[in-house]
Amino acid sequence: MRLGSSGRAAPVAVVTGAAKGIGFGIAKRLERAGCQVSAWDNNLRPLCGRHRFAHEVDVDVVHADSVACAVERTLADLGRIDVLVNNAGVNGPTVPVWEYPEAEWDRVLAVDLKGVFLCCRAVIPHMREQGSGRIVNVSSVVGKEGNAKAPAYSAAKAGVIGLTKSLAKDLVGEGVLVNCVTPAMVETELLLEMTSDYIDMVRAKIPMGRLCTVEEVADMVAWLAGPECTFCTGAVFDLSGGRATY
Numbered sequence: 001m002r003l004g005s006s007g008r009a010a011p012v013a014v015v016t017g018a019a020k021g022i023g024f025g026i027a028k029r030l031e032r033a034g035c036q037v038s039a040w041d042n043n044l045r046p047l048c049g050r051h052r053f054a055h056e057v058d059v060d061v062v063h064a065d066s067v068a069c070a071v072e073r074t075l076a077d078l079g080r081i082d083v084l085v086n087n088a089g090v091n092g093p094t095v096p097v098w099e100y101p102e103a104e105w106d107r108v109l110a111v112d113l114k115g116v117f118l119c120c121r122a123v124i125p126h127m128r129e130q131g132s133g134r135i136v137n138v139s140s141v142v143g144k145e146g147n148a149k150a151p152a153y154s155a156a157k158a159g160v161i162g163l164t165k166s167l168a169k170d171l172v173g174e175g176v177l178v179n180c181v182t183p184a185m186v187e188t189e190l191l192l193e194m195t196s197d198y199i200d201m202v203r204a205k206i207p208m209g210r211l212c213t214v215e216e217v218a219d220m221v222a223w224l225a226g227p228e229c230t231f232c233t234g235a236v237f238d239l240s241g242g243r244a245t246y
């Protein structure tokens with residue numbers, strides 16, 4: 001079903017971190033489903049010459065003022081926000097806790113967890129007022145299992161799962177559903193920066209024997225953001241090829 005197929009104006013979907021990688025795939029998928037996409041990113045350059053969304057906003061999700069301006073601009077230009085996909089994220093260094101720089105801990109937690117909180121906090125009053133909305137947070141299988149040498153990322157992504165569940169409960173009965181997805185490693189350009197040994201090691205943990213694709217994440221997010229998702233909230237949707245056991 002197309003998201004905008006009910007005869008109403010096309011739904012407006014905000015996707016953070018939409019300029020590249022998984023966010024770009026999600027934004028394109030939502031566009032294909034009939035949404036007007038507002039692409040939020042603190043570096044919109046990768047979109048130049050590649051694709052133009054209906055709306056693009058330069059925003060840093062770690063700053064409340066920047067997020068408030070992005071909401072204001074999206075509402076002024078597109079009139080409403082029906083979907084919020086919190087996808088923007090960073091990995092941080094790959095070292096154990098005892099070597100992890102405090103500044104990097106703060107940066108990863110700020111983007112990956114506080115950024116989700118700030119975007120939700122800014123958009124929700126509008127969704128509550130309209131009595132409808134869909135929020136999809138991009139967590140990671142790492143938030144369930146914890147990866148060695150990724151303490152901040154593991155903690156932040158686990159935090160996103162907790163935030164999703166808490167927020168969903170606060171919004172029950174208001175027409176706003178909140179869910180998250182937990183992909184295993186996804187095939188993106190990032191793989192070009194990794195050694196084949198490391199990729200093989202990660203792939204070996206996945207019973208299906210392959211990595212997740214951007215399209216698989218985008219399809220699941222589109223369903224969670226769409227009209228067919230009516231009885232799921234506060235839930236964690238697995239995309240790990242059988243790796244996660246809960």
Ligand SMILES: NC(=O)c1ccc[n+]([C@@H]2O[C@H](COP(=O)([O-])OP(=O)(O)OC[C@H]3O[C@@H](n4cnc5c(N)ncnc54)[C@H](O)[C@@H]3O)[C@@H](O)[C@H]2O)c1
Nearest residue numbers: 017019020021022041042060061087088089140183185186
């Ligand atoms: N790549 C994977 O294997 C994988 C697996 C599971 C989950 N995830 C999650 O998926 C999401 C997207 O990952 P990706 O691999 O596409 O990453 P990516 O680095 O390709 O894209 C991330 C995007 O977020 C933007 N961004 C970063 N900080 C920002 C900020 N402060 N404000 C606004 N935008 C900001 C970047 O500019 C970039 O466009 C992340 O949350 C990541 O943790 C990725």
